[in-house]
Amino acid sequence: MNISVLGCGRWGTFLAWYANKVGHNVILWGRENSKNYIGLKETRxxxxxxxxxxxxxxNSLEKSVSFAEIIIISISAQELRSFANQLKSLNGIQGKTFILCMKGLEATSGKRLSQVFGEEVGKNINLAVWVGPGHVQDFVKHIPNCMVIGSENIEITKKIVQELNSDLIRFYYGQDLIGNELGAATKNVMGIAAGMLDGLNYRSLKGSLMARGTREISRLVRAMGGNDITIYGLSHLGDYEATLFSVHSHNRKFGQAFVEGERFGKLAEGVATVKALRDLSIQYDIELPICNAIYEIIFENKNAKETLEDLFLRPVKFEF
Known part of the structure; x- marks a missing residue:
C-alpha cells in the first residue's frame, strides 16, 4: 500500500520509518525550508x-497526497487548522484515509483535532487518530509497545490496524473518539505537572498525580459525551509511563525546566492544551483542579511550589 506521512519532526519521521518497515511504499513530506527537512535531505x-x-x-504536498491511500499527519496540533485548509484545496483527497497522530486540543476553541480537521476538509472523509504510549528512542531499539487506532467508523479502524499492526506496535481498536482524543491531549498536561514535581523534588507525589489526574479528566470526558472509562485505557493512563516518568518526554522536561527557571526549546503540546482545558472547564462547568493549577503557574505566574502543595494537600474530603 502507498502511505504518505506529512510532517518530518521526530514522530513523523519515525512513523514514515515504521510504515516502510512493515512493508509499505512511503513518502515522507516536509516543508522545503524547515530545519528537519533540510537535515533529512542532506544526511537522510x-x-x-x-x-x-x-x-x-x-517537499511537494500535492505529490505526497496524490501518491497515497493512507495519509498520516504529524505536525503541531496548533497548526492543524491552517494545514487542513491547505489540504482542502488539493485535488483527489476524497476517498483517502487520514490519520491524525498529534496529541492536543485547539487552544483557541478547545476543539478536538478530528473536529478541527473535519470542519476544514469536510465530513465525508475517512478520518482516524493514532494515539497511545511509545517513544521513538525505544521503538528504534525494537522495544515494543501497545497503541490505539480510533475512528467513528469501525471498518476504517480495522483496515488501518490490519495494514500497520506488527510485533513492534500492537494496536487496539479505539471505540470512543472523544475519550481517546481528550485522553491523549490531556496526558501532556499531566506530564508538565509531573515535570514540575520532579523539579521541586516532589517525585513521590506522582502517584497522587496519576490517581487524581485520571479522575479529573474522566469527569470532563463524560461531560463532553465520551466514555469516562476510556481515560483508564492506553490513550491516557497507558501513556503515563511515557509521559510522567520518561527521560524522553518533552512535556515532563518542559515542566521540570519551568520550575528550575531554565528555558526548554522544544515543542511541549501540553502548554497550548492547558489553555483549551481552562475554557472547557468553564464551558462544561467541570472542576479541573490539576489543569487549573498548571495554567496558573504557567500563565499567571503563581508560585509552583505553593500552588502544587495547596493542590495536593487540599482540605480533607472523600476520595470517591
Missing part, C-alpha cells in the same frame, strides 16, 4: 534514526 538521518533507501523524501 536525524538524532534518532536513518531513513531506508527506498523511503522517498518530498
Amino acid at each position: 538521518k536525524n538524532d534518532y534514526l536513518s531513513l531506508p533507501e527506498d523511503l522517498e523524501l518530498s
Whole structure:
C-alpha cells in the first residue's frame, strides 16, 4: 500500500520509518525550508534514526497526497487548522484515509483535532487518530509497545490496524473518539505537572498525580459525551509511563525546566492544551483542579511550589 506521512519532526519521521518497515511504499513530506527537512535531505538521518533507501523524501504536498491511500499527519496540533485548509484545496483527497497522530486540543476553541480537521476538509472523509504510549528512542531499539487506532467508523479502524499492526506496535481498536482524543491531549498536561514535581523534588507525589489526574479528566470526558472509562485505557493512563516518568518526554522536561527557571526549546503540546482545558472547564462547568493549577503557574505566574502543595494537600474530603 502507498502511505504518505506529512510532517518530518521526530514522530513523523519515525512513523514514515515504521510504515516502510512493515512493508509499505512511503513518502515522507516536509516543508522545503524547515530545519528537519533540510537535515533529512542532506544526511537522510536525524538524532534518532536513518531513513531506508527506498523511503522517498518530498517537499511537494500535492505529490505526497496524490501518491497515497493512507495519509498520516504529524505536525503541531496548533497548526492543524491552517494545514487542513491547505489540504482542502488539493485535488483527489476524497476517498483517502487520514490519520491524525498529534496529541492536543485547539487552544483557541478547545476543539478536538478530528473536529478541527473535519470542519476544514469536510465530513465525508475517512478520518482516524493514532494515539497511545511509545517513544521513538525505544521503538528504534525494537522495544515494543501497545497503541490505539480510533475512528467513528469501525471498518476504517480495522483496515488501518490490519495494514500497520506488527510485533513492534500492537494496536487496539479505539471505540470512543472523544475519550481517546481528550485522553491523549490531556496526558501532556499531566506530564508538565509531573515535570514540575520532579523539579521541586516532589517525585513521590506522582502517584497522587496519576490517581487524581485520571479522575479529573474522566469527569470532563463524560461531560463532553465520551466514555469516562476510556481515560483508564492506553490513550491516557497507558501513556503515563511515557509521559510522567520518561527521560524522553518533552512535556515532563518542559515542566521540570519551568520550575528550575531554565528555558526548554522544544515543542511541549501540553502548554497550548492547558489553555483549551481552562475554557472547557468553564464551558462544561467541570472542576479541573490539576489543569487549573498548571495554567496558573504557567500563565499567571503563581508560585509552583505553593500552588502544587495547596493542590495536593487540599482540605480533607472523600476520595470517591
